[in-house]
Amino acid sequence: MIRATVVGNVWSTRRLPEVPNGAFLEVEVEGTGARLVAFDVLGAGVGEQVLVSQGSVAAGWFPEPHPPVDALVIGSIDPSTE
Amino acid sequence: MIRATVVGNVWSTRRLPEVPNGAFLEVEVEGTGARLVAFDVLGAGVGEQVLVSQGSVAAGWFPEPHPPVDALVIGSIDPSTE
Amino acid sequence: MIRATVVGNVWSTRRLPEVPNGAFLEVEVEGTGARLVAFDVLGAGVGEQVLVSQGSVAAGWFPEPHPPVDALVIGSIDPSTE
Amino acid sequence: MIRATVVGNVWSTRRLPEVPNGAFLEVEVEGTGARLVAFDVLGAGVGEQVLVSQGSVAAGWFPEPHPPVDALVIGSIDPSTE
Amino acid sequence: MIRATVVGNVWSTRRLPEVPNGAFLEVEVEGTGARLVAFDVLGAGVGEQVLVSQGSVAAGWFPEPHPPVDALVIGSIDPSTE
Numbered sequence: 276m277i278r279a280t281v282v283g284n285v286w287s288t289r290r291l292p293e294v295p296n297g298a299f300l301e302v303e304v305e306g307t308g309a310r311l312v313a314f315d316v317l318g319a320g321v322g323e324q325v326l327v328s329q330g331s332v333a334a335g336w337f338p339e340p341h342p343p344v345d346a347l348v349i350g351s352i353d354p355s356t357e
Numbered sequence: 358m359i360r361a362t363v364v365g366n367v368w369s370t371r372r373l374p375e376v377p378n379g380a381f382l383e384v385e386v387e388g389t390g391a392r393l394v395a396f397d398v399l400g401a402g403v404g405e406q407v408l409v410s411q412g413s414v415a416a417g418w419f420p421e422p423h424p425p426v427d428a429l430v431i432g433s434i435d436p437s438t439e
Numbered sequence: 440m441i442r443a444t445v446v447g448n449v450w451s452t453r454r455l456p457e458v459p460n461g462a463f464l465e466v467e468v469e470g471t472g473a474r475l476v477a478f479d480v481l482g483a484g485v486g487e488q489v490l491v492s493q494g495s496v497a498a499g500w501f502p503e504p505h506p507p508v509d510a511l512v513i514g515s516i517d518p519s520t521e
Numbered sequence: 522m523i524r525a526t527v528v529g530n531v532w533s534t535r536r537l538p539e540v541p542n543g544a545f546l547e548v549e550v551e552g553t554g555a556r557l558v559a560f561d562v563l564g565a566g567v568g569e570q571v572l573v574s575q576g577s578v579a580a581g582w583f584p585e586p587h588p589p590v591d592a593l594v595i596g597s598i599d600p601s602t603e
Numbered sequence: 604m605i606r607a608t609v610v611g612n613v614w615s616t617r618r619l620p621e622v623p624n625g626a627f628l629e630v631e632v633e634g635t636g637a638r639l640v641a642f643d644v645l646g647a648g649v650g651e652q653v654l655v656s657q658g659s660v661a662a663g664w665f666p667e668p669h670p671p672v673d674a675l676v677i678g679s680i681d682p683s684t685e
Contacts, residue, residue: 276476276510278449278465285360287408289399290432293418299408301360306474310388312358312408317453326451326463326476328509331577331659332498334414336457336507343418343431345410346358349507350454367524369572371563372596375582381572383524392552394522394572413495413659416578425582425595427574428522440640440674442613442629470638481617490615490627490640492673495577496662500621500671513671514618531606533654535645536678539664545654547606556634558604558654580660589664589677591656592604 276326278305278352281319285312293342300348302327313346324352358408360387360434363401367394375424382430384409395428406434440490442469442516445483449476457506464512466491477510488516522572524551524598527565531558539588546594548573559592570598604654606633606680609647613640621670628676630655641674652680 279302287299298315302325313327325348328336333347361384369381380397384407395409407430410418415429443466451463462479466489477491489512492500497511525548533545544561548571559573571594574582579593607630615627626643630653641655653676656664661675 276463276508278474278476285408286435286437287432288435290408291399291418291429294431299358306472308388310360312360317455326449326454328507330411330509331413331417331495332505332507332509334417335495335498335505336455341414341417343410343414343429344358345412345414347455347507349458350451353450353452355450367572368599368601369596370599372572373563373582373593376595381522390552392524394524412575413577413581416581423578423581425574425578425593426522427576427578440627440672442638442640470636481619490613490618492671493658494673495659496669496671496673499659499662499669500619511619511671513622514615517614517616519614531654532681532683533678534681536654537645537664537675540677545604554634556606558606576657577659577663580663587660587663589656589660589675590604591658591660 276328276349279303279325279327281321281323281325283321291343295337295342311346313348314344315348317348317351319348319351326350326352358410358431361385361407361409363403363405363407365403373425377419377424393428395430396426397430399430399433401430401433408432408434440492440513443467443489443491445485445487445489447485455507459501459506475510477512478508479512481512481515483512483515490514490516522574522595525549525571525573527567527569527571529567537589541583541588541590557592559594560590561594563594563597565594565597572596572598604656604677607631607653607655609649609651609653611649619671623665623670639674641676642672643676645676645679647676647679654678654680
């Protein structure tokens with residue numbers, strides 16, 4: 276997983292019908308400054324540190340048929356360990 | 358997913374027969390300037406910001422047998438959040 | 440696999456219910472300084488060098504249904520070969 | 522997919538028996554200068570621009586059992602769009 | 604695949620029981636200097652150039668159940684093409 280900080284929301288109204296409803300969060304990867312967009316069901320907010328899983332592992336979390344989502348917030352990092 | 362901007366089309370007449378018909382868009386990844394080529398069925402145009410999924414997740418979106426396509430535009434980013 | 444050094448623990452109380460109980464270790468990749476978070480069942484400690492597998496290979500190590508975990512410590516590197 | 526230019530052939534006589542017969546092309550990724558080796562059945566030549574798919578998507582193109590090949594030339598880029 | 608040069612062996616006595624017996628080679632990726640650890644059954648030695656496949660493709664080469672191995676030496680590069 277990567278450790279990343281939520282920097283904002285991304286909205287996409289025109290999208291593939293297989294993309295699930297929910298939050299797409301833009302996150303910044305710890306250390307590198309690289310950014311990616313992860314699906315979130317935990318309600319993480321801007322500034323929060325999260326753990327993100329990538330690849331088919333992310334899509335596999337969803338019920339079948341797996342959606343074309345390749346990044347998923349799997350947890351919020353406890354502030355004490357930030 | 359990565360957030361990227363469409364910079365052009367790529368045409369490939371001589372290709373594997375399993376490659377689906379459709380648009381191959383060259384996109385530039387936000388922040389890094391790295392480029393990749395993604396399959397698109399949403400009709401995204403040059404200058405448009407899109408969300409791209411990569412890897413087996415992209416191929417898995419297509420009906421079986423999954424084609425050898427490892428990047429897919431899954432949505433167009435709403436201009437208000439660009 | 441990548442060779443990495445354990446630099447700390449990461450705790451995530453608020454997480455997806457499918458995430459297994461166990462240690463999440465932050466590791467620093469040899470040479471690059473890049474960091475990632477890997478699941479560990481071997482009890483590796485801070486300063487220890489480990490081998491980490493990534494992607495669906497990591498999730499596939501767990502019994503089904505595979506959890507959304509994309510990095511796994513598969514071994515501790517013998518000190519003599521560090 | 523990545524867009525890359527063929528820079529040469531790679532020969533491997535001593536290899537796993539599951540590796541298919543065919544051309545292994547060394548390609549240079551557009552923009553970055555990074556190199557990788559891709560399997561090719563289209564007969565691409567040195568200097569030609571190609572599209573390369575990576576990961577399990579590449580192996581999945583082959584009949585089962587899928588060979589341990591993680592990069593595949595899926596098309597030759599039309600010169601007019603180079 | 605990536606083209607890499609073997610730089611040494613890595614030993615891991617304390618490891619997951621699912622990790623197969625065999626050689627773990629540390630290899631340096633051509634051009635970048637990045638290093639990774641790949642499983643090898645071909646008996647490649649230090650200084651030898653090899654082709655390495657990564658990800659689930661590497662694990663899929665092994666009989667089921669696939670071990671948590673995400674990099675595999677699939678061939679030794681003929682010296683004439685080094």
